[in-house]
Amino acid sequence: MKRLFLLTAAVMTAAVVLAQQALWGVPTMISPEVKADNTVTFRLDAPKASSVVVAGDFSPRGFELMTKDADGIWTYTTPASLAPELYSYTFYVDSLKVSDPNNVYKLRDVSTVSDIFIIGGQLADLYKVNDVPHGTVSKVWYPCSRTGNDRRMTVYTPAGYEKGDRRYPVLYLLHGMGGDENAWTELGRAAQILDNLIARGEAEPMIVVMTNGNVDMQAAPGETSAGLVAPTIQLPHTMDGTFEEAFPEVVEFVDRNYRTLPSKSARAIAGLSMGGYHSMHISKQYPDMFDYVGLFSAAIFPDKSKTSPVYADLEAKLKRQFDNAPALYWIAIGDKDFLYEANTEFRKVLDANGYPYTYYESPDGHIWKNWRIYLAKFVPQLFKRH
Structure with missing residues (x-):
């Protein structure tokens, strides 16, 4: 009985300690x-x-x-x-x-x-919080008529945005399967990379919009009314064309609510893996919307079971996109990435038609190490002619 009493007392003490400030x-x-x-x-x-x-x-x-x-x-x-x-x-x-x-x-x-x-050191210094002017990272809810609910995005505005009336170009930066609107700021160090590149004078000050690319999720797991649900990649409407069809609403919301330069020459879209897939299909679906496109370890070709009109007439849509002469079409992938062959096949399509693009190949596979590098190399090339 004494032993049981002591054990109970210990458990109660631990519970009290856990309930207090740590x-x-x-x-x-x-x-x-x-x-x-x-x-x-x-x-x-x-x-x-x-x-x-x-x-x-x-x-x-x-x-x-x-x-x-x-x-x-x-x-x-x-x-x-x-x-x-x-x-x-x-x-x-x-x-x-x-x-x-x-x-x-x-x-x-x-x-x-x-x-x-x-x-x-080297590129990793871009991932650190350095003594430079800092932008602001906000979690912003917006209405989406295509999905019938409010959805959340993460928005980076550069240092000084709140104090002036300047208008800025916009980079739409998309995550991979299983990610969410938090992925690029948490895993990708996007805010630190932008702060540091802008402070060095190596990148134009810009707004960066990071959406949630999972149509079945309003926001990151545990941050919606659905409660503390377990994160998963097995979600409905993944890469079926719904996200691409709804994307103009994101652009319209951003142009209404932020001081943007609302033109093709001042918009870029890029993403990793599934986000690269979305970037490729959105940019060809709306060829007058984005002048800069970045495909980071991108999935390319849709599953044959996906019948969305977004995926129809690939070659005709690519022709229309490249007839509009994008300022930059940038493809990057690791030499051990499981999507390497798909990217090789896509580049053959571009080469066969004489469509200009820039290709960057790195070591390693489908990992955040590469995607941080790609972002750090892609951003300085943006908005040179807007």
């Missing part, structure tokens, strides 16, 4: 520790574990075994300096996935949550 949750150790030479040490206190693995994109093979000391602390230090990049990782304790309790910086990608850290 003032005493100080990390017990530094993990990850980024050292001056850009090697990184990971640590985890797990004295009863028989094995601990740290898995992440910092490792060429994807995971590394950690070593336990006499105090039950597991450690792993990278044998060499890491290249500049934003990295993600997680622990596996006796095969159970565990977040790093000493790292509060985490990101969700669909239903996977990972810890993150940044090694600065």
Whole structure:
């Protein structure tokens, strides 16, 4: 009975502590520790574990075994300096996935949550919050008659937007399957990239609109009246033409509510994977709407079961689009991307018709590392003739 009483008291105490503000949750150790030479040490206190693995994109093979000391602390230090990049990782304790309790910086990608850290330098300096003028990131709801509900977008306005009357060009930046309107600002570091490029004078100040490309979702999971639903990629109306048909409403809303330059020469559209698919089909469906198009690791050809008129007459629509001479048609993909062959086939179509485009190929596969790089390279090329 005494033992039961003590256990009950302990549980009640823990519940009270959890219900209060977390003032005493100080990390017990530094993990990850980024050292001056850009090697990184990971640590985890797990004295009863028989094995601990740290898995992440910092490792060429994807995971590394950690070593336990006499105090039950597991450690792993990278044998060499890491290249500049934003990295993600997680622990596996006796095969159970565990977040790093000493790292509060985490990101969700669909239903996977990972810890993150940044090694600065080169392009990775664009991913950091630097001492430069900062734009504003807003979550904005807009009505959509095509879907019959209100939907949410994320909008970046450049530093100084609120204080003046200047009009700006607009980049429409679209996420991939399983993503949402939060993906590019959280996983893609879009606001930091824009802030830093604009501050350096390497990019034109611009508005960036990041929509939710999932027709069956009003906004990101857990941020609608649907409640705390589990994120999934298995959603209705995915890549069936509905999003493309509704997209002019997004452009009309933005032009009504922001100080835009409402012309083709001042609009760009780009996206990754599914967002690249949407960008390609939207830009050819509405050839007078966008002068700049970016396809990042894009899905290209629709499933044969998709019968939307948006996907009909591909070659005729491409001809009309390129007859209007877009200022930039930019295709980028990793050499190990599962969509590499589809992009090769699409480029053959463009080549056969003499349609001009710029091609950028990087190492690696279908990963955020590449998409951040593509955004950082694409943005400086925009709005040079608006």
